[in-house]
Amino acid sequence: MSYFFQQLVNGIMLGSVYSLVALGLTLIFGILGVAHFAHGHFYMLGAFLVFFLSVSFGVPYWAALVIAVAVFCLVGVGIEFVYRPVRDKSDINAFIVAIGMLLVIEEAVRAVWGTGNRRITNPYPQVLKFAGITLELQRLIVIGAAIVLIVLLHLFIKRTRMGSAIEAVAQDREGAALVGISVNRVSILTFSVATGLAAAAAALAAPLAFIAPDMANTLVLKAFVIIVLGGLGSIKGAILGGYLLGVMEALAIAYISPAYKDVWAFAALILILAIKPNGLFGGRD
Amino acid sequence: MTAENLRKYGVFIAALAVACFLPYIGISKFMLNVIIYAGIFSIATMSLNIIMGYTGQVSLAQGAFYGIGAYGLAILTNKAGLNFWMAMLLACLITAFVGLLIGLLAFRTKGPYFIIVTLCFNFIVYVVIKNWDWLSGGVRGQKITGPELFAGREARYYLVLGFVLLTLFIMWRISRSLEGLGFMAVRDNEPLADALGINITYTKIVAFMISCFLAGLAGCLGALHTGYLSPTSAHYLLSFNFIIYLLVGGAGTLYGPIVGTFTVYLALEFMKGIGEYRFMIFGIILILVVIYFPRGIVGGLKSLWKKVAGSRQAEEGA
Numbered sequence: 001m002s003y004f005f006q007q008l009v010n011g012i013m014l015g016s017v018y019s020l021v022a023l024g025l026t027l028i029f030g031i032l033g034v035a036h037f038a039h040g041h042f043y044m045l046g047a048f049l050v051f052f053l054s055v056s057f058g059v060p061y062w063a064a065l066v067i068a069v070a071v072f073c074l075v076g077v078g079i080e081f082v083y084r085p086v087r088d089k090s091d092i093n094a095f096i097v098a099i100g101m102l103l104v105i106e107e108a109v110r111a112v113w114g115t116g117n118r119r120i121t122n123p124y125p126q127v128l129k130f131a132g133i134t135l136e137l138q139r140l141i142v143i144g145a146a147i148v149l150i151v152l153l154h155l156f157i158k159r160t161r162m163g164s165a166i167e168a169v170a171q172d173r174e175g176a177a178l179v180g181i182s183v184n185r186v187s188i189l190t191f192s193v194a195t196g197l198a199a200a201a202a203a204l205a206a207p208l209a210f211i212a213p214d215m216a217n218t219l220v221l222k223a224f225v226i227i228v229l230g231g232l233g234s235i236k237g238a239i240l241g242g243y244l245l246g247v248m249e250a251l252a253i254a255y256i257s258p259a260y261k262d263v264w265a266f267a268a269l270i271l272i273l274a275i276k277p278n279g280l281f282g283g284r285d
Numbered sequence: 286m287t288a289e290n291l292r293k294y295g296v297f298i299a300a301l302a303v304a305c306f307l308p309y310i311g312i313s314k315f316m317l318n319v320i321i322y323a324g325i326f327s328i329a330t331m332s333l334n335i336i337m338g339y340t341g342q343v344s345l346a347q348g349a350f351y352g353i354g355a356y357g358l359a360i361l362t363n364k365a366g367l368n369f370w371m372a373m374l375l376a377c378l379i380t381a382f383v384g385l386l387i388g389l390l391a392f393r394t395k396g397p398y399f400i401i402v403t404l405c406f407n408f409i410v411y412v413v414i415k416n417w418d419w420l421s422g423g424v425r426g427q428k429i430t431g432p433e434l435f436a437g438r439e440a441r442y443y444l445v446l447g448f449v450l451l452t453l454f455i456m457w458r459i460s461r462s463l464e465g466l467g468f469m470a471v472r473d474n475e476p477l478a479d480a481l482g483i484n485i486t487y488t489k490i491v492a493f494m495i496s497c498f499l500a501g502l503a504g505c506l507g508a509l510h511t512g513y514l515s516p517t518s519a520h521y522l523l524s525f526n527f528i529i530y531l532l533v534g535g536a537g538t539l540y541g542p543i544v545g546t547f548t549v550y551l552a553l554e555f556m557k558g559i560g561e562y563r564f565m566i567f568g569i570i571l572i573l574v575v576i577y578f579p580r581g582i583v584g585g586l587k588s589l590w591k592k593v594a595g596s597r598q599a600e601e602g603a
Contacts, residue, residue, distance in 0.1 A: 035397060085576040091397050092343045096532055096575045099525055103568030111562070221408060228401045259416045266405035273402055274390040 002132030007254040008247060013139045013208075015246025016146030020201035021219060022226040022238040023153065024194030029224075030233025031170040032187055034083050035091050037098035039198060040220025041105045042079075044213065046072055046199030047206040048109055051120050061123035065203040069196045076195030080188045087187065109213045117210035142204045149200055150239055153193070157235070166190055170233050218262055225269045231279035241280075292590075297540075304446055308439045317438055323550045324445040325506045328452045329523075330530040330542035332499035335456070337528070338537035339465060340492040341472030345524045346387065346403035347500050349410035352519020354380045354501025355508035356414060356421055359429045364420075369432050373505045380501025381494045388490040407521040415516040426515035429508050441510050448506060449543070452499055457539060459495070468492050472537075533574055535581025544582050 021043055028036045046068050053064035082101065086093040124137035157163035168176040169186045177183050209215075226245055230237020245265050252264045272280060303310075308317055333347045357376030361367045367375065391402045414421045421427070435441050459465040467488050470478035479485050508514055517523075534545020549567075556563035578585045 029397070035400070082572065086579075089579060091400065092337075092528070092532070093575050093579060095343075095400070096529065097572050099529065100568040100571035100575070103564045103571070107562060107565040107568070111565075218408075221404065224401050225405060228398055232397065260412060263409050263412050266409050269405050270390055270402050270409075273394050273398055277394045277398060279398075 003254070005131070006133050007250045009133060009135060009139070009143075011247030011250030012243060013142050013205075013246070014250055015243035016143050017201050017205045017242075018219075018222060018226060018246050019239050019242030020146055020149060020197050020204075022223045022230070022242045023150070023235065024197040025220075025223045026227040026230065026233055026235065026238040027166070027170075027190045027194050029227060030231075031166065031190060032087060033091070033094075034087055035095040035098060036079075036083070036194075037095055037220060037224075038079075038102040038105065039194070039223060040216030041102040042072065042075065042195050043198040043202045043219060044211070044216040045075075045105055045109065046202035047120075047211040047215070048113060048118075049199070050203045050206055051113075051118055051211055054120060055118075061207075065200070068199045068203050072199035073192045073196040076192035077188050079195060080191040083191075084184075084187070106213050113213070115213060117212045119210055120207045122207040136208070138207055142208070145204050146201070149197065153197070154235070156193075162189060166193075222262075222265060225265055229269055229272060229280050234279075237279065301450075308442055314438065317442060319551060319554045321438070321442050321445050321510055322507075323547050324442075324449050325503050325510060326527070326530065326550060327543045327546035328449055328506065329500050329503035330527050330534070330546045331452050331456055332496045332503065333527045333531050334536060334538075334542045335459065335468070335499070336489075336492050336496040337531060338541070339460065339472060340468040340489060342392075342489060342493070343400050343528070344403045344493070344496070345400055345521065345528070346407045346410075347496075347527045348521050348523030348525075349407040349519050350380050350384060350497045350500035351504040351507065351523055351527075352410060352414060352516075353383055354504025355514055355518045356504075357501065358505045358508050359427055359514050360420060362429065363427060373502075376505055377498050377501040380504070381498040384494045384497030385490060388493040392486050392489045392493070404521060404524070407519070407524055411516060411519050411521060414519050421516070422514070424516060426513055428513055430512070431509040435509065445506055445510070448502065452502070453539070453543070455495075455499070460539060464488075464491065469537075529571060531581075533571075533581055535583035535585070535587075538581070538583040538587070541581050541583040548582065 021039065025036060025039050028034050028039070049068045049071065050061075050064045053059040053067060054061055059067065079101075083094055083097060086097055122136070122138050124141060126137045128135045128137060128140065155163075157167055165176070165181045165186050166189060168179070168181055169183060173183060176186070222245060226241035227234075227238050229244075230239075230241035248268075249261055249265060253261045256264070307320065312320075329347060329351050332350075333344065336342050336344050354376050357379045358372050361372035361375055362369055365372075387403075387406055391399055391406070394402055415424060417423070431441075435444055459468075467478070467483050470481070470483055471485055471488050471492075475485060478488075504518065507518065530546040530549050531542055532545070533549050534543065535541030553563060553567060556566070559566075574581075580588065
């Protein structure tokens with residue numbers, strides 16, 4: 001039984017990362033309709049920035065995390081400008097722009113840091129033992145920090161004017177524009193928040209595993225699966241979907257087969273969409 | 286022959302004439318190899334054009350169907366010991382049948398949901414091929430031997446050229462047939478097509494099955510030419526490539542897929558000298574093309590020609 005709980009905790013840890021990445025993506029894809037397929041690559045870039053700061057410059061871990069998030073909020077503004085000409089065109093145009101972007105990022109990272117695996121020293125390697133579960137402190141920090149970030153995002157969207165503007169555009173872009181909300185400014189804000197979240201997720205999870213230029217290839221695919229399952233643009237759906245996928249994956253690795261670990265999620269998605277073509281939580285057309 | 290016809294067929298006939306004698310005008314083995322691959326990939330891109338360009342459904346599973354065709358051929362000849370041509374036909378039919386099954390599920394969804402479903406399917410096919418060792422050979426891959434006749438590179442070139450022309454002919458017939466018009470009606474306005482009595486799901490599935498059949502054909506040719514199969518033959522990056530070729534060439538145009546495939550594939554091969562940086566440059570070019578030439582090379586040239594012809598007419602009129 002303790003083995004099961006061990007896997008469950010691992011799954012929740014994984015789910016925390018998935019949720020943070022999927023949250024950003026659901027804001028971008030669901031609200032602005034931009035298929036930002038390079039989102040995972042910005043996660044990877046965030047991990048490398050933390051690596052660069054903490055290993056090459058000796059910046060303390062938490063400072064590196066804050067710097068990375070701040071830098072990536074600015075990077076998000078830049079991304080928005082790249083997408084702006086294709087934002088209102090068909091889905092596939094933005095998708096191709098994203099492919100172009102991720103090629104550039106991946107090769108740039110390879111050129112600077114090489115193709116090999118890198119490792120960020122785990123800032124909290126202490127191991128906790130509790131009711132038969134062993135847990136590195138850093139894993140607990142990932143889980144806790146993800147919850148804090150999700151609550152902060154919720155407060156930002158529900159309690160601030162800027163956040164309400166994002167929600168208004170999500171509900172009805174033309175309506176929002178009619179009452180004087182600048183869709184461009186909301187778009188910039190959305191990309192900024194989403195990219196910052198990806199950097200935060202990367203900075204939190206990076207010390208737990210190797211980082212490499214190709215680490216994000218399946219991550220972005222999973223994030224897309226999550227937001228489609230949760231219903232495009234649904235914040236609640238992205239959070240629940242993220243944790244669900246994380247737990248499902250951890251259990252599938254433990255009990256079924258690690259070789260097919262990625263297949264279950266994708267197969268489940270195809271089946272669920274065949275039954276409910278608009279995702280589990282409704283979602284928009 | 287009028288000037289209009291000359292413009293229409295002149296380029297095609299000139300290109301065909303060059304293509305017929307290409308192996309004998311002193312190009313290197315490497316170059317011929319690259320051109321054969323470009324030909325094979327242009328069949329796959331044409332197959333994508335049916336479902337994406339004409340029917341308007343962006344499928345990211347084309348790489349999977351390419352792989353299913355390739356592995357189908359390999360398994361049918363190696364494990365079942367079938368005659369090569371029989372196996373090839375059967376492999377294409379199997380690919381179309383898998384397309385039917387996936388189409389029945391996937392076409393319940395639309396737009397971005399459809400894109401994600403097809404991408405997930407491609408990922409599943411890739412992982413299954415990688416891990417289903419006794420059938421596919423796993424990561425070790427498997428060898429494939431074609432008929433004696435096509436052991437030489439030149440012979441394979443003409444085989445591929447023949448199939449490229451055949452596929453082009455099929456595309457041309459489709460674009461002018463009632464079914465083809467049905468595909469385009471679904472692409473341009475689904476509710477209207479529905480109101481006119483076109484069975485939307487049936488139309489999409491027919492288009493998808495033709496598309497899968499041709500993708501499988503490209504996979505068979507790829508397997509024959511390479512002589513060796515590895516799971517990367519079904520990778521989803523292949524699907525991305527086909528989409529890039531199609532968009533650069535021009536989706537929904539007859540020659541777009543071929544022009545796009547040759548342009549992008551040859552350019553990337555020639556840029557190999559500068560190492561991996563070529564993908565960085567390619568990425569930037571890709572972004573610029575999609576932003577400034579959203580209709581691709583052929584689409585762009587067409588509207589340019591219309592502008593030139595239009596201004597000439599205006600001058601004559603004045």
